[in-house]
Amino acid sequence: MTDTSRRPGPRIVEVALAAGVSKSTVSRVLNGGEQVSDRTRQAVHLAIERLGYSPNHAARTLAGSKANAIALVVSEQGSRVLADPFFAGVLRGVHTELTGRRIQLLVMMSQPDDNHDMVAYLSGGHVDGALVLSLHGGDPLPQILSARGLPVVVGGRPLLVGNVPFVDADNFTGALQATRHLVSLGRKRIATIAGPQDMTVGIDRLSGWRRGVGEAQRPADLVVHSDFTPDSGASAMEELLSRAPDLDAVFVAADIMALGALRVLRAGGRKVPEDVAVVGFDDSVLASTAVPPLTTVRQEVEALGRTMTWRLLAELAGEEGLPPSVLLPTAMVFRDSA
Amino acid sequence: MTDTSRRPGPRIVEVALAAGVSKSTVSRVLNGGEQVSDRTRQAVHLAIERLGYSPNHAARTLAGSKANAIALVVSEQGSRVLADPFFAGVLRGVHTELTGRRIQLLVMMSQPDDNHDMVAYLSGGHVDGALVLSLHGGDPLPQILSARGLPVVVGGRPLLVGNVPFVDADNFTGALQATRHLVSLGRKRIATIAGPQDMTVGIDRLSGWRRGVGEAQRPADLVVHSDFTPDSGASAMEELLSRAPDLDAVFVAADIMALGALRVLRAGGRKVPEDVAVVGFDDSVLASTAVPPLTTVRQEVEALGRTMTWRLLAELAGEEGLPPSVLLPTAMVFRDSA
């Protein structure tokens, strides 16, 4: 339909002509830009500006040895509940880190079952690297891609460690901080509603709590596992209450579960924080609107995206001495619930 | 660093050789696939399968007349609060609609101020079309792109109508339904906390409420404008309460504002829904976890993404008689607050 007789915009030769140089030189300026005299470089830049030239991505990719694109892979299933605000934040971070560079961001969603096509695509040279948001840590995708020679950075500590670099919030320390806070409040019976133990985010936050109660000589028996939904948080709270009616604090491994827990506490006539102090995790939008507003542990989702991207690009650039993995600091946010 | 001496995987000629045909024929099968005998087609498909061939995107784009890619443009600013879950849902819908087709999805974020580069990029033939998520309806970006010949579909009704097709939830009807529900409950003094009036989502939801109170012969004076944050919802509720202490119902134009309103009502000793019935909008995750759980209007965010994509692809395919724009139905979700 739209037969604009070939794509619009000037070609590299037009720029070369305008600048009075060859297209090789323009190309040189566009890329590394070494071995070009300042006068020439400026002339080229001027011509580019004047003509509004924007290099053809497909041609660069075809001719060059890199794809000038990276992929952000999100798992379809994981993206249901937890991932929503999480994902948007990560994406923003990724994008921030990418601006200025001429690198395309491809977003893909991995099906739980059949990733055959995606693996073929990604390892087929269409992208230079991949960012994998691995919410359910057991996903073999990062390993597969990495084994095929594609640079990969995982967001969230993977369950199978392997040698794929990852970036994650420091869930362990965050949970530890939260528990220490409860201890410092003088709480004696500190429970936890833990996340699923097949996800490192669940595992690490539980470990942090264990360490926290351990170092304060408190019993570490009040653990109920749950699955990152408000309802499961509610039933976990019920179970805790029936097991230990004397509990006076709960560390809940995710704000969204904390909402369910708060509901049960309220229904049971326990005052928060007077009778039971509650600390959540994530500092999602839910936390500030909860009743009462939730004291929680903040993780910088956007920084996660930025750091993942930085790590990947650094690797692509061939930088040496990169950290295999990065843990991002977390910080307590004090509100009313503890 | 990773000098894999050219990209891995077979080329189209390998496939042609394996199938005993020419590369032209393989190309034909890959694309439209008309004018190819069934026997040949099957042989080619077999060869593709056997070799695990995946066509080189850059080469197709360079040689062909289309880019085989579409862009999803999100505004950086809008993506802060409102957009988070919204965006993930839309993206999922877009992706769903794209699977199977060999079309890349590029995600870009538009800076509020400088979109110069992005416009150049998008209208430079790098993508075949664009999906623009326009949360702040006044954005001229869709018009600009469209004027430059790029097919565009906007998500959310734009403020400047123009001739750019859009897909939106039927905010008007949704608000009308909500208001009618409050009327049917026998409420007499029905207020609204409206959204910003520089966004059509705010305008349309207010219109729906006006229509609803109007057709029930109720006064339409209890309007307070707010800005889609819990705190602004709270202060709006305070204002309403002081202006009309006898109000017995509120339609809040977004769940996130309703949370603030609920807080104020609770603090003021009003029982929800007994004293004041509250209906929200969006059916976000916030609604079900609110206290009390919020009756609200559900908009199908994923369907929005799917529909936008369908509309764009249909246009790219040159289909005739496409609807200029589409309004997606909304549905009431009844919980405890009204």
Place this chain on the structure above:
DNA sequence: GCGGATTCTGGGAGCGCTCCCAGACGGGCA
């Protein structure tokens, strides 16, 4: 049985770039 229409196939010229190679130019040193 033959001409022409119809269906199918192959050849090859680009698409717009990068990157290798060779050549032009100039400056320092013996």
Place this chain on the structure above:
DNA sequence: TGCCCGTCTGGGAGCGCTCCCAGAATCCGC
């Protein structure tokens, strides 16, 4: 002055596809 070497530049061969054109194969009716 002559030679070498380093800096800068231009030419041109691809990258892997699509798409146009021409030619081969098949079919049909008279």
